Amino acid sequence: MTQTLSHINASGEAHMVDVSEKDITVRIARAQAFVEMSSDTLELILSGKHHKGDVFATARIAGIMAAKKTPELIPLCHPLMLTKVEVDIEAEPDNNRVRITSLCKLSGKTGVEMEALTAASVAALTIYDMCKAVQKDMVISAVTLLEKQGGKSGHFVHNPE
Incomplete structure (x- = not known):
């Protein structure tokens, strides 16, 4: 079975996919990102002594806002009426x-895959932005779609193997 790119028309031009004939279903997507940093930077965040305030709370809000703005950031994404956006941040x-x-x-x-990926990405970028004054060599990595449910393609779960 040959797969085609959904955002490219028969003439090879980018276009927005017509979803008007698709069924309405519950759609869920989960994504992740990591921000690697020094132990000193992580301790500064966790101790609450960062001069810019609560880094995790700010990043969480940024991620939620970004999910809602995805069609303004990513060309050809449909504007969606999101019913839930959740961003969790855990220190490791x-x-x-x-x-x-x-x-x-x-x-x-x-689907809401791009919204989930955008939320995780922008939350990571916000952590970087808030901490770059103390560490410039932080690394944002593993931005990954973990799971997607709903729609005709069914249930997808990321399997790293």
């Missing part, structure tokens, strides 16, 4: 990193 001190997970949900005709 043993690995000198922070793990960000996002969940986006709606009842609609198109």
